[in-house]
Amino acid sequence: MEIKEPSDINLEDILTSYWVIKNNMVNEKGDILDYSDRLFLIDILNDTTPEIVIKKCAQVGASVTFNLKCAFACEKGRFNVIYTMPSDDDVSEFVKTKADKLFQANPRISEYFSSDTVGLKQIADRFIYYKGTKSKTAAISTTADLLLHDELDRSDFRTIETYQSRTSTSKYKGTWKFSNPSLIGVGVDVGWEKSDKKEWFVECPKCKHSQFLVWENNVDEINEKYVCKKCNGELTSDCIRNGKWKKTSDGLISGYHISQMMAPWLTPHDLLKSKEENGEEYFRNFVLGEPYASGDEANLRRAIFDSWTSKPLEVKPLFMGIDIGRIKHFVVGSANGVFKIGTCESKEELESVIEQYDPQVVVIDAGPETTWAEEIKNKYIGKVYLCRYRRDKNRGDLLLWGGDKGTREDIKDYGIVWADRTRIIDRVVNEMIRGNILYGLRKEDLEKYIKHWESMRKIIERDASGMARYIWQSTNGVDHYCHATIYYYIAKLRMGAPVEFMQESADKKEVIQVTKEGFKMAPIENMIDQREDKDNLL
Numbered sequence: 425m426e427i428k429e430p431s432d433i434n435l436e437d438i439l440t441s442y443w444v445i446k447n448n449m450v451n452e453k454g455d456i457l458d459y460s461d462r463l464f465l466i467d468i469l470n471d472t473t474p475e476i477v478i479k480k481c482a483q484v485g486a487s488v489t490f491n492l493k494c495a496f497a498c499e500k501g502r503f504n505v506i507y508t509m510p511s512d513d514d515v516s517e518f519v520k521t522k523a524d525k526l527f528q529a530n531p532r533i534s535e536y537f538s539s540d541t542v543g544l545k546q547i548a549d550r551f552i553y554y555k556g557t558k559s560k561t562a563a564i565s566t567t568a569d570l571l572l573h574d575e576l577d578r579s580d581f582r583t584i585e586t587y588q589s590r591t592s593t594s595k596y597k598g599t600w601k602f603s604n605p606s607l608i609g610v611g612v613d614v615g616w617e618k619s620d621k622k623e624w625f626v627e628c629p630k631c632k633h634s635q636f637l638v639w640e641n642n643v644d645e646i647n648e649k650y651v652c653k654k655c656n657g658e659l660t661s662d663c664i665r666n667g668k669w670k671k672t673s674d675g676l677i678s679g680y681h682i683s684q685m686m687a688p689w690l691t692p693h694d695l696l697k698s699k700e701e702n703g704e705e706y707f708r709n710f711v712l713g714e715p716y717a718s719g720d721e722a723n724l725r726r727a728i729f730d731s732w733t734s735k736p737l738e739v740k741p742l743f744m745g746i747d748i749g750r751i752k753h754f755v756v757g758s759a760n761g762v763f764k765i766g767t768c769e770s771k772e773e774l775e776s777v778i779e780q781y782d783p784q785v786v787v788i789d790a791g792p793e794t795t796w797a798e799e800i801k802n803k804y805i806g807k808v809y810l811c812r813y814r815r816d817k818n819r820g821d822l823l824l825w826g827g828d829k830g831t832r833e834d835i836k837d838y839g840i841v842w843a844d845r846t847r848i849i850d851r852v853v854n855e856m857i858r859g860n861i862l863y864g865l866r867k868e869d870l871e872k873y874i875k876h877w878e879s880m881r882k883i884i885e886r887d888a889s890g891m892a893r894y895i896w897q898s899t900n901g902v903d904h905y906c907h908a909t910i911y912y913y914i915a916k917l918r919m920g921a922p923v924e925f926m927q928e929s930a931d932k933k934e935v936i937q938v939t940k941e942g943f944k945m946a947p948i949e950n951m952i953d954q955r956e957d958k959d960n961l962l
């Protein structure tokens with residue numbers, strides 16, 4: 425590919441790709457950047473649209489490309505940039521292992537690059553401010569020309585919103601967002617929907633039909649090859665390599681969708697293997713670069729509205745869930761659904777609510793006021809259970825009820841239930857979407873209740889080893905009725921449990937548990953210690 429350079433324009437000043445290639449730029453490991461397998465990144469490098477959204481898969485060299493694009497914007501565009509990542513830890517790791525190394529490895533950049541702190545880099549006379557969105561310190565208050573939001577879907581959306589005002593004095597007012605998608609209607613998918621939705625079109629060598637690759641249309645899973653959706657002829661890695669971006673919509677934002685199907689060095693076999701090893705959610709988000717719809721989380725408002733009923737739901741037995749904080753939020757319902765929600769502050773108030781409804785089972789969260797919850801549990805032993813969320817194991821029982829094994833060792837855990845956090849929330853959300861939880865709430869309560877659920881997002885989190893998992897998170901921390909509902913649901917599940925009950929001994933020092941194997945004694949104080957082995961802390 426030969427680019428002609430008109431005498432009055434220096435292409436190096438206007439085309440990022442030209443600047444990268446002409447200066448023999450390298451990645452953070454020092455390898456020359458060769459875009460011959462990644463032609464799809466060239467247009468992205470050169471795109472100067474102020475609003476860009478990229479929903480992408482993992483591991484196609486996109487982050488190096490975006491950082492070079494950022495450095496070019498500083499030097500040539502003379503932009504100040506605010507670059508956000510989900511957390512300060514992400515920033516620290518990313519800057520040390522990627523950005524610093526990339527900028528220092530390239531003489532063309534390192535000559536005017538200086539790095540005083542992890543979060544602040546100078547390129548020529550301009551700055552890049554790196555900052556986590558979930559941070560203990562205040563958001564960056566400086567103005568900027570360009571906001572660059574990396575890993576948007578794992579970021580705190582409230583913080584992202586506060587940054588929007590930072591570009592108000594800039595002529596360019598740029599916002600570039602890129603992320604692995606998570607769920608439909610969340611994060612990068614929101615911007616994508618408003619964009620021109622560029623897809624990588626490849627031409628079938630046989631019938632000449634131009635198409636972009638869709639897993640369901642273009643993969644012959646048996647013969648492990650890409651095929652034309654029209655004539656079923658094979659689409660070779662060469663024709664995929666030489667694709668072209670084409671708009672599929674009229675949106676004003678410049679949008680790109682990058683999938684691993686576009687990577688000529690990966691075969692359908694590699695992708696199928698990843699699907700098998702990592703599961704469907706991971707496959708859609710990180711391999712296909714598509715949001716995943718495990719239910720219809722984005723539409724909980726409608727689901728709750730549709731499940732509203734005027735029929736009386738207060739039919740015994742009743743169940744109750746309580747979320748403990750400074751304010752205690754409770755949800756009361758029957759087997760069919762929820763008819764009462766409310767809040768109270770003191771322990772006495774809460775006890776009077778419990779006594780008023782006399783639920784068969786009450787589930788309370790174990791923290792943060794542990795002692796307080798323990799006292800209620802011990803007062804209503806056999807009725808009140810403390811719930812501890814634990815990290816999902818994704819196999820085995822969703823819930824572990826302490827004491828159910830009936831062994832002496834196990835008895836001291838009676839009254840505690842451990843729940844796999846993501847799985848139990850998934851389960852309740854699914855029940856809500858299917859209309860299996862009815863709501864007999866007053867209009868004003870219903871609105872408050874919906875607000876809490878609307879703040880819930882299912883996002884991807886990676887641990888230090890890079891393992892990805894889904895977790896539910898509230899965008900604003902106001903999710904108390906959600907957890908109270910989860911506890912109400914757990915209380916309902918208790919109904920089918922093995923028959924057993926507990927009763928205090930005469931001196932109130934021990935409790936007696938009656939199980940199929942007979943009577944067991946357990947000292948009360950043993951119930952109050954911490955049991956981290958079972959908690960498998962989040």
Ligand SMILES: [Zn+2]
Pocket residue numbers: 628629630631632633652653654655656657
């Ligand atoms: Zn064809």
